[in-house]
Amino acid sequence: MQYANYVPPNFTILHQDINTPFITTDNVQEFADGENTDFETVFVLADFDSSDYNYLYKHDNRIVGPPVVLYCAAKEEPLQFSCRPLYSTTMLNLSLCFTGFRNKEEMKNLVNLVHHMGGTIRKDFSTKVTHLIAHSTHGEKYRLAVCMGTPILTPSWIHKAWERRDEALFHAGEEEFRTEFKVPPFQDCILSFLGFSAEEKANMEERTLKHGGSYLEVGHDRCTHMVVEENSVKELPFSPSKKLFVVKQEWFWGSIQMDARAGESMYLYEKNDSPAMKKAVSLLSLTTPNSNRKRRRLRDTLAQLTKETEISPFPPPRKRQSAEHCLSIGSLLDISNTPETCKSSKPSKSSTPVLSKQSARWQVSKELYQTESNYVDILNTILQLFKFPLEKEEQVGGPILAQEEIKTIFGSIPDIYEVHTRIKNDLEELLTDWLEERSVGDIILKYSKELVKTYPPFVNFFEMSKETIVRCEKQKPRFHAFLKINQAKPECGRQTLVELLIRPVQRLPSVALLLNDIKKHTSDDNPDKITLEKAIESLKEVMTHINEDKRKTEGQKQIFDVVYEVDGCPANLLSSHRSLVYRVETIALGDQPCDRGEHVTLFLFNDCLEVRNHTNKPITILHRTQLHLIHLLIFKQSIHD
Known part of the structure; x- marks a missing residue:
């Protein structure tokens, strides 16, 4: 194959890199009109906007740019074949589709650039399309791209890729490059917000x-969307036009989480007096709590209404009692209203035997179960x-958090959940077949080793978990939106993720108090009395273990802080047996005038002393007798303070 090079700017580099014979010419016509069938002439042009290019293109000659030759030489591959002029491989193997373009000239120019960079264009959107180039967030192609997770980019992506066409090994499909050209979810949208507090409105x-996007006040005729806080707004202030989408706040946060405009039909706001809601309320008033058949029929009807009217399947959030005191729905043990005729019924795992007079011990045990x-x-x-959705490999818009961040936030929560599920099941079985002699303490003792294993890793790093949530929520808008959506669901009871995660920190002390209460109502001749004492002691040991581990963790963290703070700090300062006892800021009283008044920091560890002066050079003292003296002085000082 013969190469004819028409004076590219990097001619010398090209010659050295490809190590292939070629011909240079100032007259492309003498080669362009050749009809030699023994070889093919490929023209390498550095300018695709010249008269020579137009001439060669008009006569159907094969044209490539210098980056194509350099790319193939680096990969040790034959020249890329293309029926169109190919300047670079910047968009090789990419398949693009366009939507929302009205200017045909702009579209034509973009298509040419894509072809020059090795990309292909598809008229209709399909699974083969790798990127959608969108001028707006409207249209069927946009919706399909969102559903399929196809990157949706602005035309600027193509122009910027063309600017980097001479970088032979650069590819426009690189995620880091294309991220800045994503079509934002609220492009072409003008939003207004109804029913939100001033702080929340400002945030949104x-x-x-x-x-x-942009925003205007509620009622402005240019608004495309009105976002409604459905729990506080009972009536719209005006009748919206057909062009205005009236949506619940979940649409707003869902769009940010997906990093794409969500479909409005799933999040339309429904007034309480809408025909669908009136029908649902009338059905509710006709049903009675004791009618299972009517209850099922109501559930099916409401499900159908939800489907027909596209009401969100999640009811509005409601207030919830404290986690330690509220009862689960339809509690197995709530038998206070059970009629006397049920006393002789045979106990089973689905019902609690009815006692004429429930003992105080039973009542507190029931509270422990609840x-x-x-x-x-x-x-x-x-x-x-929270955890499982964040861990999903395939998420619209890509992962919300890194795996390491997810691990830091949730820690050993799955292990804690597993052990407490078994404790709950055992308590349920015990209360279902209740006898005063049955042991509550045995259940806690049975799982004490697992509690020691699962709780310290979470409790000790709870502050780090909380800090990670705060940092990610501040730095990652999609995570902030994810929290907004899920924290508004009734399962959360209007509690934030941080408030939910603090429950494991509070749980063991709560269990210990309840066990102590059960012990008070347990007679001295009951074998469970001694077992309960052992169970309470085992929980204290778990909490002591947690506190010790926490002190060690904090001590290690403090040592790391010292290492990072002091330049030239000895590497051997980091040790598993070493902990920071005290840090003192002092002023030096040296013999030399230049030494006096210097600020000196003393880092007192359990086995050494680090002294840092203004030169930031530490001096390590390892005399234990002197350390004991310093410990004593600090102890006396703390007493005076």
């Missing part, structure tokens, strides 16, 4: 601007609403 308006059941529900909510 700020995020609207960050995600490509709080345990509620605690397990909270842990399940954390896993189902």
